[in-house]
Amino acid sequence: MAKNGQTLVIGLGRFGRGVAETLGKLGHEVLGVDASARIVQACSTGMTHVVQADATDVEALRQLGAADFPTAVVAIGSDVQASILTTYTLVDLKIPRIWAKAITAEHGAILERVGAHRVIFPERDMGVRMAHSLVGRTIDYLEIDENFVLVETTAPREAAGKTLQDAGLRKRYRVTVVAIKRPGGRFTYATPDTVINAGDVLVIAGEPKSAELFADLD
Missing domain, CATH: 3.30.70.1450 (Regulator of K+ conductance, C-terminal domain)
Incomplete structure (x- = not known):
């Protein structure tokens, strides 16, 4: 499904779901990914494309066609390790634009180090x-x-x-x-x-x- 202007959103908590649903309202195609079956089920009524997958697994993301997306948003919240590994995996897939959510300055510094193109701090901001x-x-x-x-x-x-x-x-x-x-x-x-x-x-x-x-x- 990936074309220019489409976005991969990984992590469908309040922040990630807000990003995905707003992009959808703006007319963009979005693929939402979360490791939790409960969260995926909850998002299925408000999002066109949503799947359960382990985003730290590069093969799982390849099967989803993640490498074809021009933009990815890593919206994983409290699991810092999963956030960093997912970002690294997206970098490995050579996605042109990767935005990642950070919860601390240290977390943000690591995300930048592994290759995130932009790091955001929604709670701090x-x-x-x-x-x-x-x-x-x-x-x-x-x-x-x-x-x-x-x-x-x-x-x-x-x-x-x-x-x-x-x-x-x-x-x-x-x-x-x-x-x-x-x-x-x-x-x-x-x-x-x-x-x-x-x-x-x-x-x-x-x-x-x-x-x-x-x-x-x-």
């Missing part, structure tokens, strides 16, 4: 987002990389009634307002002539310290 959302006026926080973030926050009082150009937020706080949403409205792109009102929600972009400082304004 969600913890960072939640912590920032508990501080100041931050509603949501997304780290693009270590030097750049997107922050959803409410408009500070000092900017109310002013256009973005007059408020001078980029010059004063080194952040760029990307989008704005009126109460009860939808997000729209921000322009220099956009007027900021009390209660507006802004999406800002910038370096972490600058964005955090802006989100902490009264």
Whole structure:
């Protein structure tokens, strides 16, 4: 079944199942694999292709046609050894793009060492987002990389009634307002002539310290 744009997802816990089902909703073909018969049975109603197999066994993956997939996601959670062995097996099969979930920094370092092209830390990243959302006026926080973030926050009082150009937020706080949403409205792109009102929600972009400082304004 593997063609360009199709994805192999190994490990169908909450994270892996979420990845697989979302890709399916986006119109992608997904093959889900898990070692647990119970989990495979539970996923069979929400996924078109799901099989029970030991993903650490290279011959089992070959029989599933894993080598023909352009992308694989290793979503195995608490079993670190299985996660590493599965990633190594996928590398051995020369899959062009391998994403792997890690639960600790050490786990992530090993996954990178064995050949994962990208390592993700969903629990850590969600913890960072939640912590920032508990501080100041931050509603949501997304780290693009270590030097750049997107922050959803409410408009500070000092900017109310002013256009973005007059408020001078980029010059004063080194952040760029990307989008704005009126109460009860939808997000729209921000322009220099956009007027900021009390209660507006802004999406800002910038370096972490600058964005955090802006989100902490009264």
